Amino acid sequence: MAEPEEDRHLKLTGEFDCDPAPLSILRHSTSHVMAQAVKRLWPDVTLAIGPAIEDGFYYDFGRSQPFTPEDLARIEDTMRAIAKENVRFERTEMPRAEAIRFFRERGEPYKAEIVEGITDDRVSFYRQGEFIDMCRGPHVGATSEVRHFKLLTSSGAYWRGDEKNPMLQRIYGTAWLTKDELDKHLWRLEEAKKRDHRKLGRELDLYAFHDVSPGAPFWLPNGWIVVRELERFVRESLDARGYQEISTPILVNKRLWEQSGHWEHYEDNMFKVEVEDEVFSLKPMNCPESTLVYRHATRSYRDLPLRFADMGRLHRNERSGTLTGLFRVRQFTQDDAHIYCRLDQLQEEITQLIELVRDWYKVFGLEASFKLSTRPPKRLGTEEQWDIAERSLEEALKASGLAFELNPGDGAFYGPKVDIDIEDVLGRRWQNATIQVDFAQPDRFGLEYIDADGQPKRPIMVHRAIFGSFERFIGVLVEHFAGAFPTWLAPVQARVLPISVKHEEYARQVFDQLRGAKIRAELDNRNEKLGYRIRDAQMRKVPYMLVVGEREREQGAVSLRQRSGDDLGAIPLDRVLADLAREIASRAPSLTVGRS
């Protein structure tokens, strides 16, 4: 994986400032054209950096006023004018000292600071028309190649990403090689907006937020069904795989957090409660308490691996500005588990976990990709432990036949980890799952098992969460499915729609049979036209509408309509019931009733 372009621009590492691929080059050049436009419109604005990023580019400017949407429109117009001028990108060089003087004289403190931070003798520049910027390229040939772009948003951003530094004004844009790709990307952004889980959560009555508890969802009946179904899925799956579920207290004395090291490393993120002159905290993680369960009995090497699942409700005091719907909350429930094993069992456990991750995500049509993060400079544990743990993770990944990225030095201080990204139907990536090897907690809590030789040994602890948190995962699912959950997850699985009051009795029979078959059904006998009730069920994303009138009553059938709009016609009720039960029990990803 190439290093981030921010770093290339700031530290001048690597050969070029951007990945020398056509799209990155184009985006990088587009950011220069944008900077040129900004300089034309506001000559006093200073320049920071302008890298290409995933899907586009940005440029950071030193300016006290933020850019308004009207400013963005003006900048875009000026950029199109510059493209029309079709001036060439030309590379020049300057000795380092001269470059520093150059930027000082031009009143470009950020650029001067970057040059001061490097050791190279010479610095390269790119010029297009009247605009010149320190840059190692590469760039497109001329400004006319900058065509399919759009400026998106402006916002504040810290210089060098450090909150102690001054706030710059950043403008984000997107750029593509063809108009088609640009249009497709803009459509994706629109589509993402439509699928926003905060909007859909409100419209589908899944969950609500109130300012009395920022960052903590109120689960409404519909949303809580989704949570329950996911929990049921987790329990069924783990019960069959040798896990034991435990549940541990939420309010825990500070002593435990001092022992685990959280008080030292994580105190700012913990909610504290004073109880009779003692300090307690709402748990931000489950692991320390899990070790107490481990220590409840003397463990034998024969007991290992021990797998304790703990779907604990956690609280973390996240900074107010970071809260975002279900994606970033202060209270959440992890599908957490801790596995205690011997070193020689580690690889097999990791292999099983990777398989579990893939199995689970497959059910939702989510593609998982894996990243291995290895030992950081500051770390606990012996080199031998790290060697074995890293090798176990790597071997397990390889044995699973997976392509994975390497993040050298990005592991936790207590052990290496595998982070798992999932990609949704719009190609967006989310990080939910994590598998972490931990040497520290077993030490801190003095965990032991009695080995075959009768001697006490220290087990390894593996932390893992697959959905991550139910909150974030449901947020992802809502956007992934655009609110149209597979039937097994759908809050309402079927709605019975009598054509008029005359058919209400039969409709009620159908409804009762659905209920009897444990299908989440509703009877919509409201005094509204059929078309109205169809529309309503459709907007609520109810998978199946069972329309019943005279014809259906006579045949003991229902007319089946899917939320996609497909009308499957009259189908015997028995068959619908059987198909529905099968679809739900198998957690089928798509609608199958009446199609077999």
Place this chain on the structure above:
RNA sequence: GCCGGUGUAGCUCAGUGGCAGAGCAGCGGUUUCGUAAACCGCAGGUCGUGGGUUCAAGUCCCACCGCCGGCUCCA
């Protein structure tokens, strides 16, 4: 937490210093209907909260809170 924006009915939004509005949803009635919105009526508001300016504040000013877009951080 920081920068900027924003907050009016359950939802979406109009209201630029002078009587708080619309559509949808809700409720009541009429209608009994064959696959994406029948019709009539009713009700619904501490205009985020607290202060200030003014004869008069949803509207102007200040503070706080929430939310939104980013930054930083993260499951």
